[in-house]
Amino acid sequence: MKKFKLSLLVVSLMFGTQTIAYEKGDWVVRAGLTSVVPDESSSNILLGGQDLGVGLTVDNNTQLGINLAYFLTDKINVELLAATPFTHDVNFSVTDPLGTGNQLGEVTQLPPSLLVNYYFLGADSPVQPYVGIGLNYTLFFDDSFTDANKAAGLNDLSLDNSFGVSAQLGFDVPINDKWHINGSVRWIDIDTEASFNLNGTSGRVADIEIDPFVYSILIGYTF
Numbered sequence: 775m776k777k778f779k780l781s782l783l784v785v786s787l788m789f790g791t792q793t794i795a796y797e798k799g800d801w802v803v804r805a806g807l808t809s810v811v812p813d814e815s816s817s818n819i820l821l822g823g824q825d826l827g828v829g830l831t832v833d834n835n836t837q838l839g840i841n842l843a844y845f846l847t848d849k850i851n852v853e854l855l856a857a858t859p860f861t862h863d864v865n866f867s868v869t870d871p872l873g874t875g876n877q878l879g880e881v882t883q884l885p886p887s888l889l890v891n892y893y894f895l896g897a898d899s900p901v902q903p904y905v906g907i908g909l910n911y912t913l914f915f916d917d918s919f920t921d922a923n924k925a926a927g928l929n930d931l932s933l934d935n936s937f938g939v940s941a942q943l944g945f946d947v948p949i950n951d952k953w954h955i956n957g958s959v960r961w962i963d964i965d966t967e968a969s970f971n972l973n974g975t976s977g978r979v980a981d982i983e984i985d986p987f988v989y990s991i992l993i994g995y996t997f
Contacts, residue, residue, distance in 0.1 A: 793898040794948035796996070800845040804956050806992030808839025810860050810885070812984045816867070821977040829867035830878065830968070832984055835860040839990045843891070853906065855887040855940075855960075861916075879919040879931055885912040885962060885988075887940045903945040910940040910962045919970075927973035933982070938963030944990075952996055960988040 796802075816829040837860050843853040861882045870876050889908030895901070914933035944958030964984040970977050 792948040792950070793900055794902050794946055794954055795898045796845050796848055796851070796893065796902070798845055798847050800851075800996055802843040802845075802851070802994050802996050803841070804843075804992040804994035805838065805840050806956070806990060807836060808857050808988060808990040808992075809834060809836040810862075810986045810988050812862070812986045814982065814984045814986075816979055816983065817981040819977060819979050821972060822975045830979055830982060831865045831867055832881075832982075833863040833865065835862050839992060841992070849893045851891050851893075853889045853891055853908075855885075855889065857884070859884050859915075875920060875922050877920050878923060879917065879928075881914055881918075881931075881933055882916040883912050883914045885910055885964070887911075887960070887962065889940060889942060891942075891944075901945055901947055903943075906942045906944070908940050910936075910938055910964070912936040912938075912962070912964050912966075914966065917968075928970060930969070930971045932969050934967045936964045936966050936984075938965065942988075946994065954994045954996070956990070956992040956994045958988075958990045958992075960990070962986055962988060 811834045812832040814832045819826045819828050837858045839857045841853055841855045843851040845851040859882045861880055863880050864878045865876050866878055887908055887910040889906040891904045891906035893902050893904045913935050917931040917933055919928045919931055940960060940962045942958050942960035946954045946956050948954045966982050968979040
């Protein structure tokens with residue numbers, strides 16, 4: 775929290791006397807860079823009921839982030855968060871256990887979220903910090919193994935979609951009376967299960983907790 779307050783002070787000094795205030799009925803649209811950084815853990819891979827003693831890890835990815843917000847009051851808005859699809863490398867938790875390289879495959883996901891945000895400073899502030907909480911639904915698709923793992927007999931990789939809680943901390947800094955810069959840090963509860971086949975034998979990872987932190991720097995417009 776001390777680091778967040780210091781960040782607000784720095785950006786406030788950078789933008790001088792510009793102020794920002796929202797009113798009931800305002801719409802805000804934003805776009806920019808969004809990075810998903812998993813804080814993952816997983817159970818071990820099971821193959822035919824046998825524990826292989828190996829889990830999974832998930833790499834970071836950055837894409838175009840987009841959100842749309844509507845102010846229900848001067849201090850509360852409802853925000854829909856979206857992005858272009860994120861593609862993550864999925865790796866073994868130990869080095870090259872199958873002799874096919876450390877990367878198992880890759881998955882693509884979309885994590886749309888709907889949050890309610892509260893802006894806790896008064897009107898005409900040089901910085902408008904806010905906190906938010908809501909729900910997320912993550913869709914996984916285009917799940918695939920690397921060519922080396924396909925050649926070893928792995929196929930039919932599939933990850934279950936996820937429904938969970940999302941929370942965020944962010945701030946808006948004005949450029950003028952319509953445009954602003956937005957920064958936010960979000961946490962999303964994403965839990966999934968993976969299934970696959972190896973030469974006709976069913977396998978699965980019963981519990982993958984991705985639980986990413988999501989960092990965004992966006993440009994916003996109020997209308």
